[in-house]
Amino acid sequence: MENQKTSIIAEQGKQEIFIVREFNATPELVFRAHTQPELLVQWMGVENHSMKIPIFENKSLGAWRFIHSDENGNSFGFCGVIHELEFAKRIIRTFEFEGLPEKGHVSLEFLDFEALPDDRTQLTTQIIFKSIEDRNGMVASGMEHGVVDSYNKLDTLLSKTNSL
Amino acid sequence: MENQKTSIIAEQGKQEIFIVREFNATPELVFRAHTQPELLVQWMGVENHSMKIPIFENKSLGAWRFIHSDENGNSFGFCGVIHELEFAKRIIRTFEFEGLPEKGHVSLEFLDFEALPDDRTQLTTQIIFKSIEDRNGMVASGMEHGVVDSYNKLDTLLSKTNSL
Numbered sequence: 001m002e003n004q005k006t007s008i009i010a011e012q013g014k015q016e017i018f019i020v021r022e023f024n025a026t027p028e029l030v031f032r033a034h035t036q037p038e039l040l041v042q043w044m045g046v047e048n049h050s051m052k053i054p055i056f057e058n059k060s061l062g063a064w065r066f067i068h069s070d071e072n073g074n075s076f077g078f079c080g081v082i083h084e085l086e087f088a089k090r091i092i093r094t095f096e097f098e099g100l101p102e103k104g105h106v107s108l109e110f111l112d113f114e115a116l117p118d119d120r121t122q123l124t125t126q127i128i129f130k131s132i133e134d135r136n137g138m139v140a141s142g143m144e145h146g147v148v149d150s151y152n153k154l155d156t157l158l159s160k161t162n163s164l
Numbered sequence: 165m166e167n168q169k170t171s172i173i174a175e176q177g178k179q180e181i182f183i184v185r186e187f188n189a190t191p192e193l194v195f196r197a198h199t200q201p202e203l204l205v206q207w208m209g210v211e212n213h214s215m216k217i218p219i220f221e222n223k224s225l226g227a228w229r230f231i232h233s234d235e236n237g238n239s240f241g242f243c244g245v246i247h248e249l250e251f252a253k254r255i256i257r258t259f260e261f262e263g264l265p266e267k268g269h270v271s272l273e274f275l276d277f278e279a280l281p282d283d284r285t286q287l288t289t290q291i292i293f294k295s296i297e298d299r300n301g302m303v304a305s306g307m308e309h310g311v312v313d314s315y316n317k318l319d320t321l322l323s324k325t326n327s328l
Contacts, residue, residue: 080247083270
């Protein structure tokens with residue numbers, strides 16, 4: 001199976017990123033892969049890390065927290081609150097990496113699930129940051145590799161779960 | 165009593181606003197005026213409007229909703245989720261005006277309460293928007309008048325409640 005291309009757009013001088021990716025599955029299924037914990041842990045995150053989901057309130061005004069751990073027990077936590085969650089359409093949520101030296105570097109994510117012909121989906125993620133520096137720090141952290149890798153794993157999961 | 169100056173900085177080409185204001189009261193008191201509903205309704209909002217607070221979970225990972233109503237029964241609702249709330253230090257929360265023609269134009273607010281000498285406080289509010297257009301729309305909506313007016317009312321409240 002050939003993976004789709006992931007476009008990551010970080011325009012100079014802006015405090016935002018756009019990530020655009022198509023999937024060979026319906027918006028309903030791509031959305032469920034983003035919100036059902038037992039599906040999410042199968043594709044999100046870094047290679048050779050396990051993922052735990054201590055909090056995941058899948059609703060508007062809910063909270064979430066993900067923890068990724070490597071084989072040596074090192075853990076990386078992420079957390080936020082969900083402003084809006086509309087099934088198969090949209091997620092708007094805050095995001096903070098708990099491992100930063102200073103708290104408060106929070107970003108806001110807009111995930112839009114758009115139906116394409118032939119039961120396909122375009123997922124557009126816009127992330128707005130507290131500063132250009134925060135945005136650039138995220139890019140420099142190897143985000144692109146992580147996103148591309150995760151979405152490729154998501155392709156595999158979607159191809160197996162089209163019957164869900 | 166002379167009101168302090170409110171600085172509103174909206175740099176061209178950016179999707180953010182900074183609002184900087186000093187208050188003649190401690191960070192603890194200014195913070196409480198922002199988080200205790202019975203204090204908040206005394207200063208926030210538009211002239212000749214009453215304010216109701218149907219939801220106000222004053223904690224990290226909480227939700228909030230404010231409704232401002234005029235004498236004719238017209239109501240304006242605002243809502244969001246609280247990513248972080250640290251007493252007398254910081255509030256990070258999402259913000260959405262429910263009266264827009266389209267949902268999803270959410271912004272992220274960072275309120276920093278900084279102690280100044282002589283029991284005074286500098287409150288810095290940074291708001292980051294989904295787009296420059298959303299930012300400019302907020303400025304054009306008369307936000308400046310509303311903010312300056314509210315903060316002047318807050319001055320009055322703080323001068324009365326310094327003994328709280």
